Amino acid sequence: MKNSFIYLILILGSVVFVYPFIWMLSASLSPESAISNLVLFPTSPSLNNYSQVLDKIPAARSLINSLFVSLVITVGVIIFGSMVGYALSHLEFKGKKVLFFIIIFTMTLPFQLTLIPQYILMVKFRWVDTYLALIVPYFLNGLSIIMFNQYFKSIPVDLIDAARIDGCSEFSILFRILWPNSLPAIVTVGIITFMSSWNEVLWPIIVIRDEHLMTMPQLITLFAVGGRAESQLGVKLAAAAMLAFPVIVAYAFFQKYFIQSMASSGMKE
């Protein structure tokens, strides 16, 4: 009895968290007039709204932009984050404490402070409306360094010393020994970085004005807020559904990794 009650609550909860997405999908497949009466499934499904979206905005292009930008950032963060993480965990150099302090400082610094000047930098560098503006400011971050540092500490020092004796340079040690043994950390940092850069909207809105360079969340946002959708609800929802689709697909296959990564990033706070 108690158990069925619990199951009921949990199922109701699932409905609350999942149904709105189903509704969104159904509405995006329905003609405009049918939406107000929609409950679960569209009565006469059609892809009309989707073709309208593709007509009006370069959605496919923005998907590629997002993929490209997020991928490059993720690769950069993993490379540079692991470099500094390695230096902090296994190498000796002056100013380690200062560096640590700097890293923590950047992580706690609210972005409200640096938003305007960073934009002005982009203007002065002539990076506005280029991929550089989207990528370079995010190429390194403190969280990845902390995570790599922590993970690398658990790697036995003997392994590293042995490699040094063999004559490996520190960089080879990092990439040939540490990386293969740190896959969980790499996956975690990778997913967190990829997701957060994928979902970032404020910065692209500020530095990118050309439609062909916009990231997907940015393009869909401006589409939903601006007048291009001609006040058609179904079209807006179709655009939103298109944006949600890639992530939901990835999530369907890799839920475990998503959940684990994002949860552990929280634990580091």
Add this chain to the structure above:
Amino acid sequence: MKIYPLIVLTVVSCCLLSCSDQSKNDRKHIIYWASNNTDEITFAGKIVDQWNNGNTGSKVTFQPVPEGQSSEEVILAAVVGNTTPDIYSNMWQGDAELYARAGKLVPLDTLPGFMKFISARCDSNVIKEVTSIDGHIYQIPWKINPIMLICNDNMFKSIGWQTPPKTYSEFLKAAAEIKHTAYLNGYLNKWIGYSEVIETWWQRLFDFYPLYLAASGGASLIKDNKVVFNNEYAIGTFQFMKTLYDNGYFPRERLSARQDAFLSSDIAIRFTGPWEIVHADKFKPPGFEYSFSPLPVPDNHKNAAYTYGDTKNIIMFTTCKNKLAAWEFIKSIISEKGDYQLLKITNQLPRRKDLTSNPLFINYLNDNPKMRPFAEQSKYVRGPDICPVLKEIFDAISREYEACVIYGKKTPQQAVNDAAKSAEIILLQ
């Protein structure tokens, strides 16, 4: 050490990919930015082709303004980022002053033949309207989209009105009758009209400002850097709109977040412009009939009802390397032939004084009777005042509008007064 080349490669490929085609900034090439409205793109393409085919000198390439939240934002970003074109044809009249003051625009009246050409095309009121505070002219009046009422003829006929209401009282009366017939299923699903209930400053260009112009016979908000809108017309407009919201004649919710309320006969009128014709004809349900009517005016109003014209003008940036050739190209855009093509392709009115007298245009109006009310309205159109902080002032007015008209927290007198005070502070900065 294999990683460093990879990093360099990544960075280099970023740079290469980010190099969007750098505009050919040689003297022979003129870059023209058109609005990204589909019809205007077609028009721009035609005009540019005609020019390039007929001209062995400077070639013109055009591109639509990149899409952003508003093209005004996009232009500002281009100015800031130094990526401006030579000619831009969708400059909102209220924006140009800011750029002119910063020295980014060419004072066109210094170009040979300009004044003669412009006086032949536009009447003196219009020329005065676009003259900057320093006496120079930085923008050429190009096109207007007068704001009028689009009316659902069936809805009005169903409550016994053969013609749409013309005065405030008539309007309120019709509104009450529509509300009366609207209670269904316990919730209000029909209203006389709707205007966007957002506080963003430019929304007022489509409700408050046109009504103010109609009531005041085209008066300014700001003149010679002084606030002149603290008057009975502004207060009257606020009062009228407030009455509409207080009585539930206009809904407070954001109807734009769902399907088109006008075409689904949920609202009887909307403040809109000629662009609506194509949209309405495309999406209207069978049997749906609509017409256009001037804005409602106060009961004791005499003379014509003015309105706001969403004036868009042509400007030339100082980065242009070949100003004389650019001016020649602009002339082709606003020649009689160019204006006629604009009208035919985009259904937007060129700002010419002979719009209703020139046989070329009369032909067009005969073919497109729905445009006739707009053409007739074009004599009574005003654009925004020349003031570099106009947007901030509209923002202040908009906030007072929201507080008074939509949420009833202030009386119209208070609201307009507070707006005037805020505007004075803004003008001082």
Add this chain to the structure above:
Amino acid sequence: MKKSIKITPYFMIAPYIIHFLVFITFPVLFSFFLMFNQWNIISPMKFVGLQNFYKLIHDAQFFRSLLNTLIFLVIHIPLQIIVALFFATMLNQKIRFIGFFRAAYFLPVVVSGVVITILWQQLYGYETGLLNRILTGIGIAKIGWLINPNIAMGSIAIMATWKNVGLYIVLFLAGLQTVPQYLYESADLEGANAWQKFRYITLPMINPTMFMVVILSTIGGFSLFIEPYVMTGGGPLNSTLSSVLYIYKEGFFYYHMGYASTLGFFFAGIILLVIFFQKRYVEKETR
């Protein structure tokens, strides 16, 4: 051999140091400098001394945005803790399909905020939104979720809870699962009731997670942008004007770079202060 070991670490941290100097140090210093100027990027900078500070202190919109953030946090944080704990507790019972439920609750966390915002804008519609249709269907009056100035921020808080609670359910669950069973059993033997068990056994174990909810949600509350930007534009009556939205408007609608920097500086300072006090408070509590 020894020499290369000494230099390499510096090579390794060099990119980070350069990045830090260019993208953090310079902006912070420049931001500080901008506060004393008026600048719209296209015209030359104008030194105005303390005028921006004077304007800030008299700026109703600035204080309103702070109030809005407070309203958001006061609703969002308790709601999130209660809902997350509730579901985590449910999931902590001996039930099957935990993976399925967890995945369902976590779904909104991974989906982009833009999608969520567009979706909820429809749910919150006054006449035709799903929520109000359900309400009128069961005979309750419609609620002006996004058009009532007293409720709008709360509506956003509810949406934010819906989006993020999955993460905290997972975290609370992990915390709950670390509580050794024998503690509950011995408490049962001593005759403790459910509330006492919760207060003295469960709560201390999940305290770190609670703390994290509070800090992350606070930062999130001050970072709200896309939600008001898409759903309400900051209205109605400025009730959803968030700090970031205000900076954005000042900086990128009007290009008041000096004033926007001043706002950024003060908001950043306030955030740091709030988090500092939250940390102190929690540290006191756990002693």
